[in-house]
Amino acid sequence: MQLPEPPRLFLVDGYALIYRAFYALMARPLTTSKGENTSAVWGISNFLQRLVTTQKPEYLGWVHDSGLSFRHERYPAYKATREKLADDLQADFDRGMLRICQLLDAYRIPILALEGYEADDVIGTLARRGTESGVKVVVVSGDKDFQQLVRPGVWILNPGRGGSAAVEEQWVGVENASERLGVPPDRVTDYLALVGDSSDNVPGVRGIGDKTARELVNSYGGLEDILARAGEITKKRPREALQEHAANARLSKELVTIREDLDIALDLDALKLREPDRDQLRDLFVELEFHSLAKEAAPARRAPEPGLERRYATVETLAQMSEVVAKARKAGTVALDTETVVAAGDPPKIDPLRSRLIGISLAIAPGEAYYFPLRHRPHAAEQTDFLMDVSGDRSATDAPEDRGTVRGGDETTGATTRPKKRIAKRVESIASRMLSGGGATPVNNLPPLDSAEMAPLRELLEDPSITKSAQNAKFDLLALRKAGVTLRGLDFDTMLASYVLDPGRRSHGLDVLALEFLQHTMTSYEDLCGKGRDALRFDECPVDAARDYSCEDADITLRLRSLFEPQLEKFALKDLLRDVEMPLVAVLGDMEWTGIAIDDDWFKSLKVRFERERKVVEQRIYEAAGTEFNIASNPQLREILFVKLELPVLKKTPTGPSTDASVLQELAEQGHTLPVLLMEYRELAKLENTYLDTLPELVNPETGRLHTSFNQTVAATGRLSSSDPNLQNIPIRRELGREIRRGFVPEKGWTLVAADYSQIELRLLAHLSNDPAFVDAFHAGGDIHRQTASLIFDVPVADVTSEMRARAKTINFATIYGQGPQALSRQLHIEHLEAKEFIAKYFERFQGIRAYLDSMVEFAREHGYVQTIFGRRRYIPELRDRNFNIRAFGERTAANSPIQGSAADLIKLAMIHIHSVLGERGLRTRMLLQVHDELVFEVPEEEIEIAQALVTYEMEHAAELSVPLVVDIGVGKNWMETKE
Structure with missing residues (x-):
């Protein structure tokens, strides 16, 4: 189809x-940390950015309804069937509308x-005026009513939608205008007059559906022709319907016809797309x-923004290095940053254990920072004839020490060659864009960091009396360790x-x-190195x-520290950072550095077993379904479950009945066989894809071990998480998950x-609630x-x-997570x-628990947050939400977070104490993993007894509670x- 050309x-x-x-995220709305619903403005922000970027319109207007229109006067029931939003949702929607108006204002x-008049009429009139003006x-x-406007010079763009039920954008022009409704644009109003529109409560002609309406329009023409010739229609039902409801048909055509003759002028100058007010938008x-x-x-x-004065210098000589080190020692504190690159063939993730240190920066005072280049490559114009693209968007020069011989366009490695002229041009572009003083300086690397000449800098980094700040300090700690430096003095x-x-x-x-605290926009990595096939590696940049x-x-980093320290003091959070989170950085760094071994042969044999079991389950699925089908296809699965087997539809999505895990679980509980098999199949496939296929590939070839990353800033409760790979989600209650754990050796x-x-959370609940019966139960x-x-x-x-016992266990944990009678009855x-009676009896026996949980909710309502035993805060903006379900979630979060958060703090303290004692005693025992409430260690045979005693003692004495802590x-x- 020929798309419109400018203007x-x-x-x-x-x-x-x-x-x-707004409705796209109704089930899980986006909210700010203050509780504001931002679903609608988020969707529109992304839409506008995409429209402006991809379509680059010369003129753009945003058209709104103005309230009741002439159609309501003509037909009072017009749009009367539309369901009104609940008061809380209406308030969210109105707030979203205000934000969207602010967004449009920023975009100008x-x-x-x-x-x-409605937006349709304004659009129709302006479309007519536009074509008359030559644009x-x-x-x-996406509204079908606009199909009537399509003509030479007028197109429809349905922007589509993203997400799980994604729909691509669609252009409609004269060439394909009849595809959607089956009638040409000039007959759309006649078609709509017959079928009506339930969303707008347009009556149409009762008894005439889509197919019949298309046949009538394409056979007889316009509505008046159809009505005039109704007696010629051979089928009784449509003939009588037209004769009986002719008035409704004429009314409906009046309602669906878009006006194109309003008294409004087209001011193209006012609609000209302008550069947005970027400060306002930001x-x-x-x-x-x-x-x-x-x-x-x-x-x-x-060039550097005028708002932040900056004096950045490159340290090019050993004399300059000594001078900067002396300044840093005099200051007594520095902020640091490391820059690394990964070798070709390594995973594209940023992994300090597989990286080479390229440079280090030290900030001594706000605006005063120094860069120590260590392994930058010569500029592209000085390099050999070809460069090689490696995994992801990163690129690198051909260097024998990294990757051996490179062949142009090698199909086995996926490498492609890039002529040096193109790279030289890219480097020149970066230099001119990034630098205010002209061209780039030549490369003048300092000696390797572990060399004798670099001792002053190395000693500064290893000196605990010089305090250091960093952003994501664990990365810098590991990157420096890889380069032979033990970073000490890290305190922020x-x-x-x-x-x-x-x-x-x-x-x-x-x-x-x-951006938030300094109103400063930082240079992005893409700004520096570019993206796509012409992107440079960091060590290739000027x-x-x-x-x-x-x-x-x-x-x-240094500037933010000066802003954050007073806030930490103000909110009594300084101790939590100093005594828990910062010491944990070194602990986690050691754990990541050590890694854990896996038995590759075990994983290979387990994969064969999983594949065999999956095929058995697959065959049983086909037998239960009565036919073979693509199990991974949701449309085919819906057809089997809800059409062929006629199972009840429990939940719907925009594309049809849901087949998610909760639906399959409920259908399985109703006694249906196929959902049970489908859940088993999905679990096998997930474990196979997530662990059996992935874990062996993530083994570091240098160490022969698996090195996960532990994340301190992901879970709002304070819990640690792990990634690359995630080792915290391996199921242990199922045999299959247990078999995977046998591969860790x-x-x-x-x-x-x-x-x-x-039972750490229950013990904490006893301590926090001080319920006599619950406390006594633990002491017993x-x-x-x-x-x-x-x-x-x-x-x-x-x-x-x-x-x-099983029921008591269920309600014990249901209490912690705030589950009500509906969830408990299902479990x-x-x-x-x-x-409901069971819960009431529970709280009758443990009245202190009920009082404690209620007090946490009330505290959160009054103060906006709850906190752990150790002072960690979690803010609960959901309690201020107008939506009942979101408020209920906030209440559960307020009751549960002090328990979960205190458990997180407790195990972190235990990890810090154990790590410290192991070092003090010179033991070789290594801490490897932290998974929920569990710590895993690698212990030499001669230290097994002492390690067990040490770990047990430190974990059970990590904090003093009113009930004993017990470690298995x-x-x-x-x-x-x-575990056996």
């Missing part, structure tokens, strides 16, 4: 897009509306916490400080923090550009020791769930049955009323054996 006028059906954006896009018109909407995105959009919206920079991490101050913040990235990029990181001659807090020892069952069911402990397979500890030749 083009884009007219956006604003309300339709806003409603779609005019909002068009005319009293008494091409594009109506941006400030709005920062306020809405759209950090990635804020960064993209920021004014483009070619801006990423961790941001997390401690507000764990619910969407991002703790340096660029986000700089040194002066690299200097400004790296020094900026260190400089901003110790070094030869060593063994694994695993220590797990026993034995099985807490059996003790609980004894109290709930009024029977001696010895008479508690396994079913009683225990009992009636809702019985579950096990030894084995693989991870699973430690």
